[in-house]
Amino acid sequence: MVLLKLKLVQRLIICDTAIDFVNHEGVLTFFVVCFVNGQLTDKTTTPNASGSDVVEAVVNLIREACIFPNDKKYLRRLAYVESMDGLEANTYRPNYYGGIWQIDQDMFQQIATAIVLDDAKKMIKQSIGIDWSKVQWVDLAKPLYSGLAAALFTLLKAGKNGIPRGIHYQANFWVNTYRPGHLANVFFTKSNKLETGCKRTNTLDLVFALDSSTSLAPQEFDAAKQFVKYIVDSFEISSDTTQVGVIRFSTTLDGGFNLNAHTSADGLKKAIDGVQYKSGGTHTAEAIEYAINNCFTTTNGARLGSSKILILVTDGRSENRNETLRQAAAAKAKGISIFAIGVSAQVDERELNAVASQPTCTHVQILNSFADLDSLKAEIEQVSCKASEFNLDGHEMGSIVVQYDDINTIKR
Template sequence: MKKYALFILILLANVEDTQSQADLTIQENAKGEPVVQAVVDAIRSHCIFASDRLFLRRLALVQSNDGEDSKTYRDGYHGGIWQIDEDKYHQTQTCPGILENVCENIETRLEINWQSTTWRDLRKPLYSGLAASLYVMYKNNISSNTPDGISGSRTHQSLIWKTLFAPDEATASFLNTIEANNDVCQKAIDLAFLIDGSGSIGPLNFDITRQFMIEVTNRLFISPEGTQAAAVQFSSSAQIEFYLNDHSTEGSLKRAIGGIAYGGGSTNTATGLNLAANQVFVAENGMRNHSAKVALVLTDGHSNDQMATEEASQLLKSKGVTVFAIGVGDGINENELQAISSDPDCTHVFILKDFSEVETIINAIQKRACQALLVVEREPGDDSGEIEKHIPFTGNETTVNLIIPAPPTNSSANSTNTTTLITDVSCSVVYIYASYDSTHPSAALYSYSDVALAGSPSVMTIKDESDRPLYITYEGKKYNPTATKTAVDCDNPAINTKIIQGKKPGADVTCKDGDIERECTPLDFQSSQFSKYTPKSEVVDVVNPCYRGVDVSDQTKAIHPNPRDSTKFLKCDVDGNMYVIQCPNGEEYHHDRSTCGDNNVLPTDLGVPLVSGTIAAPRSSPLPEETLEAVNSLYNVARAFQNAMQGKGAELTCKKGNKLQNCTLFDVQTSQYSSFVSKDSWLGVPNPCEPGVDLTDNNNRLHINDLDPKKFIICVEPNTMYVTQCPGNRTYVPESFLCRE
């Protein structure tokens, strides 16, 4: 019997790959850490439950593992990620008593009328998070305006969880879960303590301030590569106790903190803020270019001149420093703390009653460090509209948040309200999320997205008419060359960004039929010199639900029902391509279970599924002759159609100004036809498929996926690879060539 070694895929290219918007916080059954984080950020940044002291984030982990538990969205239960029972939801739904103002805030900030919601709405993550917030606030008599909130103590929070959500469970279950998930990103932080040494603070509270500084130091990684700390004391005047680069070890820093002497005197807070802005956060005294800049101002808020204090705080914040104001002592002036702090006040002002708040403050600092915005600005006087930035990786994975300010109104860079973002990466795959509305776009919330791969840059052209800054998030994963046969130089992976504002970077692309110019079509590109970059598509009457950058490990995003045929389903890849896959034996696809028939897995086990009535072959079995004939027939029809179309497209022409020139791929990528061409590598994994090898041998045909152990690589022909998802929650085991639990 003839063996079949070539699997055929019919791909449909997504023609709006960098235009698709996503807000998974309001999508039913969405799950995952980015979704939960986006919900918590929305609730805190809108000051709905800003004083949760990490409880909301921890509760999502304990209740449903961020929605990843299989029972989260079970039939008949709508409590969502935070698992809010129906009776608990109904206690909040009428907005009783203390919740009245909270519900008004939700309607004003999020345009959600809570009294009009239903329990079913809690299948949307944002609604589940709001219900959890309202229930906890109601039971603990907390309003949006309460600065104290609940305790940041893990032990205290475990008791709240047990009392309100799990009376039959031990508090150890809560504590063990959050301890096992206590990962925080380790980024460089330049941290300045600005400490009030005035007479109104007094020696006792000054000792508490120094102890607080040591508690903070204990929980941060002090080193030239990690966190650096400086200290400024202010009273009648201000003085620098030590600079950012004075102490490179934890022991040295603690000794310096212990040696700070209490000054006494009046409270000239403005001099301390100005000193930090002008002499601490400067490169010559240790500030680093790619660090997060954070200032902790510890004071009672009774300065000599509140207006001068506010002006000095604005100067410090204008340099990209995030300012936390921490109230110490008696009779604290919260209005002044709010004026000193970064916005929103509700997440940047703390009252230091005891050291249980330290963990909350440290988390806030680390979160700001992880989300610190790197401002990408032009040099003074530069009107070219072009900016370049080299961003090295800080580990095997890196996340970078950029803000690209809108160009000046009278600048040539503002002539078309267009920003082109060119991202070239080395030894990595980088997912790109962009937005004008969200300061920290992510996989859960973005307006534009794309993927940059080593050897295949991303080119995104984005237009906005309102002169707003553009926010960019890069999420990068470094290759591990030892896991692939492809040698890759990975000593210094980096992201190289070029931003072009106000002008089109490439030539104008048009198509000519004889002497007549017209709009180009995908067929024109398929018959041009760019055909190898153009996805070959079967004409299928199904709307493509896929988008570039989709998380293919999440079945709710990567797998969809086929509205035209219930025995088929649609599968997405990360480039926005759609695959039409047939269920085996004519069984129907069930979207609620993501299964075909009564089976508990999809037909994707160690093989790329076929289409049009065929099924995936078992790994070690050849296809039946009749199936092979059907596949060959389908393939021949598709190939004949493509051959017939060759040479029938129009001629591509490129013009820069009035000058004709040869078209380049860059011209196409920066034109209105960028969606007609696809990436020339797949998923960012180095290609292990070698020419001249026997692909019937699994050692040559099947390979481990370096970036995701739940996926594997299939070589379908020499130099051509596909990345395939293991079914269920299985992991690929290269020794046995199988996906196993």
Template sequence: MYAVLGAANIYVTSMKLTTTIAITTAMLLLYGTTTNAQDLTRKYRAVGPEVVEDVVDTVRRSCVLPLDNLLLRRLAYVESRDGTDSHTFRSGFFGGIWQVTQTMYDQTKASSYLQQMRAEILSHLMIEWQSTSWQDLQKPLYSGLAAALYIEDTLRTKPHPVGIAAQQNYWAQVYHQGSLPAESFASLAELMESGCHGQADLDIGFVLDTSSSISHQDFEDAKKFIINTTSFFDIDSGLVRVALITYADVARIRVNWDQSRSQVSLDNMISALNYESGGTETAKALNLASQLFANARRNAVKVLVFITDGKSHDAIDTASAATQLQRSVDGGLLLLSVGVGDQVDPNELHSIASDPACKHTFQVASYDQIDAIREEIQRMTCRAPLAVHVNETVWCQLGQCPPYVVMIPPHTTVMVQASTTCINGVKLYSSSTVPYPGSSHYDSSLILLPHAGFSIFNPPPATSRPAHYYVNTDQTVVPSVMHCNVTLSVFLNEVRVVCIDGGRQRSCTTTDVFNFERATGSHLCP
């Protein structure tokens, strides 16, 4: 079974040979079942963890509630089990997954403090908040936005509560309008699934500022944070490698990729590091990080956590070095910047972080509080995509597939070719706007069948700026067959001739080409 979709396709089928010849300039060639775009975050009474995750990610990317220490995510589960609780959509109540009461909702419209946030919602999400109704909160995105607005209005200049205990206090004293006891928040929040959904290859680096503005105890707290963060990942298997740079007047690689062969040895190396003070030469550290990631694995997800407590000596050099760092890995690096204390420059932190900076920049009051953001760092690292470039092929074993982001150069169109060895097929999701396409939100999806040739995604037309195209694999049901793989290849979108016979791709003959030219009136150059 095949389908050829797209206005630019020309195809012909020979009834005698049951052979299809297709010349493609901008096509989506699918074997199996295809599905049009879907966005459950805007659908009435859509529920489930994937829907909630998409809402939280959308709210963060729009910079409405960029970093809340998982509060919004936990509230969805505690209030309604991500909408699956039978009480969620009870008669006469329209607060949706986040169980926002009408009084809470009315506050989000009346508060002058939220004027800028409402403007951001209109700008990024095309939702005029003042024109919404409480009934609209039955749509997940609207319920999540209402909860985010309410959180911001009730906290205002106060920091977001960190950790389950502090968030439980906020929930019981401010947010929750029901009858559940306060301790219910902790018991329910801890039931939420944690950890990565299958560990992909990962190279994660840390850059740590050890300038004279930090104390020995601060240095110890920072080392403990790195140890606690990396303990979450499977280092012993070799899937995950860790590196560490420290910097003051000079930058030094203190742990290199090939040294982190086990969690125990990594912990020992980090614990044994000596404190070296000096100035804040941030640009030197970023330049050294460029060299470090030049030796990262090509097929590994790449993440860098940059930790500083002060302003660099030269902000212009720092911004330039951060840009060069991204270029050195062709944009395939998730860069998280962490500011500690009140001496950091927020603009500089944003210049270092990946886009959108509001989502990838963290600030904590002191080093003894830095461990509070560990869960956020781990969560973002788990979801970091693997960059795939033109003329590259990547593959993964189902259950260990990362999200993929196809890097499209300016003024260029590409094709993404996919195939699988999984006997039951694999479902793929793709999008040009959603970084983590999945069952609740995607531009297109398909069931990729084994041994039936390949499928081709086509991202949008070329633009004057670099573009991203996202492809994700459904790994909710991992087959029992071992070594079941998915392969993606990226090509420049040039004219390609594909001959398919009996559901299998084969070499085209001169007869095939002749029949094609006669049927279409076109001429193919040899």
């Protein structure tokens, strides 16, 4: 009999499905497991494992460990394009070990010798516990190793330009860097077959807190409103799917609206346009507290069991930093994910990083242009797609103990 204690379990399904473990003994992990002969098996490190659950677990681990945070869905698409998530018959062919992401031996050698990847390899060792200097090509038959190799190879080829956004541009990038001599249409066609969005059964309650303090110019506040509308366009707005609320804050909190105020996209965007700039102090702590005690309540439209996200749009220079961090911690404890968006040339990134949920590489962004927000939209969708880590009343689930000595023994 073995006892395994975990901090949070997002979902647990027996055999061929997924379980997520977060922050186990200080190391971020995200596993797909299966009970085999009474033992708990991590399918992300099981040779020749395949399937969409395995791929998505690997991609999420890599993203949340901040190894490859803003890949614009490229790594997920790449797994399907290369091997249909490992389900193509020749994925694990004799004497070939490239795995789900089909990393050829010469590609693996480029990764092994590239000095520019040293920092990424250090991060892999620190966050996932894999010493890349000891990895062999044969190890890539394990999905996690194949995915990491694909991420490293892509980082090597993308360089400072990063991953292009959009399937068309990624198809050309794939031909130029990953599969020279192939047709871009192969990537394009297969990527379109892949369902990039999730089938969300849970609802999404999304609240924007807009800073209109004196330290922000009126045009920066207008840019913040345009940002809100840009994000809103990514979601279906209705009382049954996604609801959006807005808080406008400076010295006072007013001029916004609750989650249940607008149930259509057109009405919502008109209401966003109507939120007026009002200069004053930067009372960020009060804005977060208001979101907790007013916006995310059933009285004002929040729904039990919904994914709850607060997007703080600010320059990050609050009047009371300690109180701001205290309120942010209180929000997270109630199951509210916080994204922090910087909208000023004088933004305080340290405060944004302290306020935002982890990992900050996917929850903090400086607003330079709307074209840079594709990764943020994808991350919001990802958070809303995840199984809830909290009870319906918004309280965090406690640690659990999974005890197993046969296939049917699971105890909380």
